[in-house]
Structures are given as C-alpha cells and as structure tokens.
Amino acid sequence: MQGTAAVVGAGPNGLAAAVVLARAGLDVTVHEAAGEAGGAARSAAVLGPGTVVDLGSAVHPFGAASPLFTQLGLHRHGLEWLHPPVVAAHPLDDGPPGLLHRSLERTAAGLGADGRAWSLLHRGVVERWEETVESVLAPLVRVPAHPLALASFGLRAPWPAAATARALFRSEQARGLFAGSAAHAVLPPRHVLTSAFGTLFGAAAHATGWPVARGGSQAVVDALVADLHEHGGRVLVHSLVTDLAQVGPADVVLLDLTPRQVLGLSGLELPDRYRRALARWRYGTASYKVDLLLDGPVPWRDPRVAEAGTVHVGGTLAEIGAAESQARAGRLPERPFVLVAQQGAADPSRAPAGQQVLWSYAHVPHGCDDARAGERVLQQLERFAPGVRDRIRERVDTSPARLEAWNANLVGGDIGGGSLDGLQQVFRPAVQADPYATGVPGVWLCSSSTPPGGGVHGMSGYHAARRALRGLARSRRRTG
Numbered sequence: 016m017q018g019t020a021a022v023v024g025a026g027p028n029g030l031a032a033a034v035v036l037a038r039a040g041l042d043v044t045v046h047e048a049a050g051e052a053g054g055a056a057r058s059a060a061v062l063g064p065g066t067v068v069d070l071g072s073a074v075h076p077f078g079a080a081s082p083l084f085t086q087l088g089l090h091r092h093g094l095e096w097l098h099p100p101v102v103a104a105h106p107l108d109d110g111p112p113g114l115l116h117r118s119l120e121r122t123a124a125g126l127g128a129d130g131r132a133w134s135l136l137h138r139g140v141v142e143r144w145e146e147t148v149e150s151v152l153a154p155l156v157r158v159p160a161h162p163l164a165l166a167s168f169g170l171r172a173p174w175p176a177a178a179t180a181r182a183l184f185r186s187e188q189a190r191g192l193f194a195g196s197a198a199h200a201v202l203p204p205r206h207v208l209t210s211a212f213g214t215l216f217g218a219a220a221h222a223t224g225w226p227v228a229r230g231g232s233q234a235v236v237d238a239l240v241a242d243l244h245e246h247g248g249r250v251l252v253h254s255l256v257t258d259l260a261q262v263g264p265a266d267v268v269l270l271d272l273t274p275r276q277v278l279g280l281s282g283l284e285l286p287d288r289y290r291r292a293l294a295r296w297r298y299g300t301a302s303y304k305v306d307l308l309l310d311g312p313v314p315w316r317d318p319r320v321a322e323a324g325t326v327h328v329g330g331t332l333a334e335i336g337a338a339e340s341q342a343r344a345g346r347l348p349e350r351p352f353v354l355v356a357q358q359g360a361a362d363p364s365r366a367p368a369g370q371q372v373l374w375s376y377a378h379v380p381h382g383c384d385d386a387r388a389g390e391r392v393l394q395q396l397e398r399f400a401p402g403v404r405d406r407i408r409e410r411v412d413t414s415p416a417r418l419e420a421w422n423a424n425l426v427g428g429d430i431g432g433g434s435l436d437g438l439q440q441v442f443r444p445a446v447q448a449d450p451y452a453t454g455v456p457g458v459w460l461c462s463s464s465t466p467p468g469g470g471v472h473g474m475s476g477y478h479a480a481r482r483a484l485r486g487l488a489r490s491r492r493r494t495g
C-alpha cells in the first residue's frame with residue numbers, strides 16, 4: 016500500500032507499529048524525543064566501562080513469546096534470547112527458596128506436596144501456549160481466535176492471586192513463587208484478575224522461558240530499528256513532538272504515548288467523549304530502580320538463587336500483599352517488593368570478568384520521591400544475601416521522577432502505561448470497540464496504554480498498525 020506514516024515515540028510499540036506499516040509499503044518516519052530509539056527498552060554503560068545496564072526492561076518472557084517478533088525474524092538483525100540456568104527464584108527467610116525452572120516437572124518436584132497443584136494450575140495453559148499467547152497479547156474484547164485456549168486460561172484468570180495461592184498451595188515456597196509472578200501486574204494480590212498474571216508468567220516460564228537479550232535489552236529495539244531501515248523507514252531522534260503539525264501531513268499517525276501526553280498534544284482535535292475518557296485514565300504504582308555493580312556474585316544465602324535470571328525479593332505471600340497494598344495506598348513499604356534481574360546468569364557480557372551487574376526495582380507509591388526507597392531496596396537484598404552491601408562498587412538510583420524525566424511515558428514512575436486495576440485491564444484506554452482508535456481520522460494510539468498493555472512484545476504497536484492500515488484502505492475505497 017502506498018502512503019506516508021508518522022509515528023510519535025520510538026519505544027518497542029512505536030517501532031513495532033513502524034515496522035508493520037513500512038512492511039506494508041508505507042513511507043514511515045518515527046519521531047523520538049530522546050537522543051536514541053528504544054523507549055524503556057534501552058541499555059547503557061551507566062555503571063562504568065564494560066557494564067551493560069538495562070535502563071528499563073530486562074527480562075523478556077513475552078518478547079520471546081511475541082507472535083510479532085517471531086514473525087519478523089528479529090534474529091536476522093542480531094537478536095538472541097539467552098536463558099539462565101534457573102528461570103526465577105523466590106528466596107525466603109525460613110526454608111529453601113521456591114525455584115521456577117523451564118521444566119514444569121522439575122518445578123513441581125521441587126515444590127514437594129504442592130507440586131501436583133502447581134502442575135494442575137499450569138499444565139493446561141502450557142499445552143495450549145501458542146494459542147493462549149495469541150489470545151492474551153491481543154484485545155480481550157473481541158471474538159477470540161482460540162476459544163478453547165482462552166477458556167482454559169480464563170478459568171484460572173479472574174481470581175485474586177492471594178486466594179488462588181492459599182486455596183491451592185500449603186508451602187510458602189509455592190505461594191511465594193505464584194505471588195511473585197502475579198506481582199508483575201503491579202497490583203496487590205487481593206485484586207481480581209491477578210491470578211491471570213501469576214498463571215501466565217508461570218506458564219511462560221515452562222513454555223518459552225524468561226530470557227534476556229544477548230548484549231542488553233537494547234538489542235531488541237536495535238533489531239526493530241534495523242528492520243525498519245531495511246523497509247525504507249527512518250527514526251528522527253531529538254524530535255520531541257508537542258504539536259501534531261510537527262510531523263507534517265501523513266496518511267496515518269500512530270502515537271506511542273500515554274493518555275496524559277495525548278491530551279497535551281496541540282493540533283489534535285479529540286472527540287469530547289474520548290478526551291474525557293483519557294482524562295479519567297489512572298496511572299499506577301511506581302518503580303524505584305537501583306542498579307548495582309558488584310565485585311563478585313551476589314552472596315545469596317541459598318546459592319541456587321545465583322543461577323536465576325529473575326529473583327523475586329519480597330518474602331512470603333502475606334508480606335508481598337502488604338507491601339503492594341501500602342505502595343498502592345501511597346505509603347513507602349518498610350519491606351517493598353523488589354524485582355531483581357541477574358542478566359549475567361544468562362549473558363556474561365553484561366559486566367567485566369569477575370564482576371556482576373545487579374538490576375532491581377521496588378514497587379513504591381506513584382510519584383514517590385522518598386529518598387529512603389533505595390536504602391529499603393538494599394535492606395531487602397541484604398536480608399536474603401547477607402554481605403551484598405560489601406560487594407557494591409557502583410550504585411545508580413533512578414527515582415520515579417527521574418524515570419519520567421528520562422522517558423515521558425513513565426508518568427509518575429508507572430512503567431506499564433497506566434494501572435491494570437478495574438476496567439483498565441480490559442478496556443485500555445477507553446471503553447470502546449476499537450481500543451486503538453482516537454476518534455480522529457487517521458490517528459491511532461499504539462502504546463502500552465492500549466491492549467495488551469505493558470511489556471516488550473510490540474503487540475500494541477502491531478494491532479494498532481493493523482487497524483491503521485485497514486482504516487486507510489477503507490477511507491481510500493470511500494474516496495474512490
């Protein structure tokens with residue numbers, strides 16, 4: 016199809032949309048405010064020479080599972096997924112950690128009496144993994160392409176993760192492992208639909224793993240940019256768009272922005288109903304990031320935790336519930352839930368020999384500027400890895416405000432483009448049949464504020480671009 020497209024924002028979704036449009040034949044220009052493309056999936060040597068630090072996303076279960084990334088064949092542009100020996104670990108004060116392995120059977124065996132329930136919960140989803148992924152990485156309100164897979168997953172999804180964990184598991188290992196996965200929803204586990212996250216992340220571990228990208232998450236977005244170039248498109252960096260007139264005339268415009276930024280754009284006459292819906296959009300709990308360069312491996316009390324690519328540092332199910340509830344209520348938790356990535360367990364290129372980059376972030380209140388947050392992250396690490404403080408050579412803290420200053424889509428430090436509570440999980444960003452339509456002809460929203468939501472999978476960009484192409488074809492038919 017001939018024509019021109021402008022994309023505002025070169026995050027994974029903006030780039031995914033750009034690639035889909037360029038491959039369809041459009042002449043695509045991406046405008047990116049920052050000095051380089053990649054949005055919240057960039058990497059840099061912020062801990063010193065020889066380090067590779069993921070500045071945003073780190074671990075990519077849904078990048079590896081993304082139907083779009085697979086279809087694009089991003090490995091041709093150097094993207095390689097690397098898997099750690101253990102997918103994830105959940106250390107506890109008392110007793111051994113919960114360990115999530117690629118193998119469902121091995122994970123179940125490690126959970127003793129809870130192994131059977133673990134298998135029962137995940138097996139059906141793992142067996143229908145590809146259909147499930149296609150269904151959940153798409154708008155949920157539509158005729159499902161794979162009703163059986165969606166039904167099988169749907170039986171497990173609606174419940175609060177805390178209720179599922181307590182009903183199915185007896186041990187803190189299994190409960191913690193499930194709650195840690197559910198906490199990727201950035202909601203307290205008492206919320207409805209949080210079981211969907213627990214089950215999906217658990218099943219992803221067994222189906223595709225939770226890999227990291229060789230050389231840093233930047234490799235994912237670099238591959239998308241290379242594909243875009245291959246198909247004639249371009250990215251203009253240092254190109255902050257504040258008025259739609261800046262992008263010039265284009266047949267379609269895709270916005271890789273969250274609702275607050277869309278509302279702030281000049282030159283965009285949004286219909287009142289849509290404008291009101293965007294104004295009601297709620298941003299959620301924030302992340303406070305702490306990156307560390309250590310002069311050796313993390314001294315985890317249980318050495319098996321060192322083999323995990325991801326570590327959920329939050330203690331028991333009850334503690335995770337309390338921490339998430341406090342953060343959501345605007346109070347800095349004494350013991351926050353901390354997500355840790357040890358990319359080096361899969362990719363030794365992340366730090367000079369003998370050293371380790373430790374990536375982590377804690378869930379803290381939206382917009383939190385409490386200077387104690389970084390110290391609380393260290394306390395949580397020290398709790399399960401005594402002596403880790405003595406190994407720190409470099410430390411970089413990134414508060415929610417600094418995250419937003421780095422990337423305007425991270426409003427108040429919310430890394431998901433808006434909270435997943437209530438209707439916002441299903442209807443992103445407004446209750447309407449087409450989640451990507453802005454109501455302005457030719458202008459579409461493609462960020463993580465649209466389905467399927469946060470994560471580096473490019474599927475919001477993919478679906479938005481497909482709608483944009485269909486819309487363009489329709490309008491051309493109409494005008495003859």
Ligand SMILES: Cc1cc2nc3c(=O)[nH]c(=O)nc-3n(C[C@H](O)[C@H](O)[C@H](O)COP(=O)(O)OP(=O)(O)OC[C@H]3O[C@@H](n4cnc5c(N)ncnc54)[C@H](O)[C@@H]3O)c2cc1C
Pocket residue numbers: 023024025026027028029030046047048049052053054055056070071072073074075076077078254255256257271272276302304376418421422423424425430431432461462463464468469470471472
């Ligand atoms: C600390 C952190 C940890 C994360 N961890 C993971 C993880 O481990 N795994 C995972 O899958 N996901 C993770 N995520 C989430 C993931 O990175 C995001 O969901 C994903 O990047 C969203 O992509 P996007 O394209 O919608 O938006 P973004 O990646 O936020 O990109 C938006 C882009 O638009 C640009 N922009 C904004 N306003 C304008 C403007 N007016 N003009 C021009 N350009 C503009 C921004 O500069 C940015 O480059 C994490 C995110 C963060 C911040």
